[in-house]
Amino acid sequence: MQEGKTIQSVAKAMNLLDLLADSPQPMTLAEISQKTGWPKSTVHGLLSTMREYSVIAQDEEGRYMLGIRLFEYGCTLSSSWTIIETAKPYIQHISYTTGEAVFLSILDRGEVITLDRADNRTGLWISAEMGCRLPVHCTSQGKLFLAYMPEQEQKSILKRTPLRPYTEHTITTMPALQKELELIRQRGYATENGEYKTGMRSVAAPIFDETGSVRYAIGIIGMFRQIESERFSRATEVVLETARKISQSL
Secondary structure, X not given: OOOOXXXXXXXXXXXXXXXXXXXXXXXXXXXXXXXXXXXXXXXXXXXXXXXXXOOEEEOOOOXXXXXXXXXXXXXXXXXXXXXXXXHHXXXXXXXXHHOOEEEEEEEEOOEEXXXXXXOOOOOOOOOOOOOOEXXXXXXXXXXXXXXXXOHHHHHHHHHOOOOOOOOOOOOOOHHHHHHHHHHHHHHOOEEEEOOOOOOOEEEEEEEEOOOOOEEEEEEEEEOOOOOOOHHHHHHHHHHHHHHHHHHHHO
């Protein structure tokens, strides 16, 4: 088999995992077959095999859902990531001292994933759920990754990423986005001004790895009145300083 050639059965299995992960509730065989467009026999064969390895499970009614083995994989992966262990005390300290929600993010396949978070003191849950995927063009951490990545990689991601308007403030044109990315490179941090969720504002700073590449982003998100406020400026200073400390630790 040629190197890099996709194995269709494995690709289909991964598609099934994605489908079940996105579903708010367990799915029947018929629903999965309809969603994928594959014959029931094909779907059943794949699910049966995956169930033997506990990456797929069935409830009392025979509907399919993700299995416990995936949770075990996730725990093993998270325990091996130095970044989470290194950043956690910083994240908790920022949240405690500022009273704001704090997030740690990474870029994967053109989308932002939240690795860790600390919610604000008010109990208002405003930071992204860990493991969820966020768009790159309208979040502070997403724009940060775009601004610091190689030009060719940036073009590749933006080519397949529709600039969907989540709010009236979302950047939806390429010239405007490129202007924003240039500003981010100049000042060393990125902001979101109600672009993904109305009323929400955030700031994100880059965390560099040992090669000098931006691998992670740390930031603060909250219901700031405006990004020109003293409170937001203070949040920006704290995030920048913390990002520098974590980069040095790595």
